[in-house]
Amino acid sequence: MSRFVILLAGPIAPTEALRRAVARCRVLAADRGMTHAEPLGLEPELWVGDFDSASAELAARHPAVPRAAFPRDKDMTDGEIAIEEALRRGATDLLLVGALGGPRTDHAFAHLVLALRYAEAGHRVALFDGREHAVPLRPGETRLATVPGAAFSILKFGDLEGLSIAGARWPLNDVALPFTSILTQSNEATGAEVTVTLRQGRAILIAQASAEKD
Structure with a gap:
């Protein structure tokens, strides 16, 4: 195994x-x-x-x-x-x-x-x-299983190029974000999956395991 x-x-x-x-x-x-x-x-x-x-x-x-x-x-x-x-x-x-x-x-x-x-x-x-699950984002497409209403964020470790987010209350389409931007903080899943596409950069996608609010 x-x-x-x-x-x-x-x-x-x-x-x-x-x-x-x-x-x-x-x-x-x-x-x-x-x-x-x-x-x-x-x-x-x-x-x-x-x-x-x-x-x-x-x-x-x-x-x-x-x-x-x-x-x-x-x-x-x-x-x-x-x-x-x-x-x-x-x-x-x-x-x-x-x-x-x-x-x-x-x-x-x-x-x-x-x-x-x-x-x-x-x-x-x-x-x-x-409580939370996370996956590293690599160039290309990354999918993470979610539940509707679950909060998620993308934690950046540098500048990002070509970032798109689907399955979210606030989607993005092919944007460039500097490391200092917090635009990807506290988004919300709208379905059973969030899809992130990244052309260049280092980041982590982290999401709540449920939609429960603290």
């Missing part, structure tokens, strides 16, 4: 949709991301990291999971190590769980950058925490 779930330390909502998404996948956990294994009914095949944020109590609950320990002083994040290990094990499709939100904004930002990096290397990458 080439679809791997990477459990990261950000918060999740263990919804039925998330459980379905991770079912029948191979699983690796990065440090405190192991806390999501039990709520999702998963048993990772490997647990990696420097274990600076994983408690002894968490380790005691998973004695059978093989561990690969790394020094705290290193030039890769625990999540990056887990992704690289998944690729070594044959992953072509990556689902990052616990990659969004949380107490460390820099961690969430790093996960978005990693998603773009591995998508540009030719791997399928998605992020899902039960």
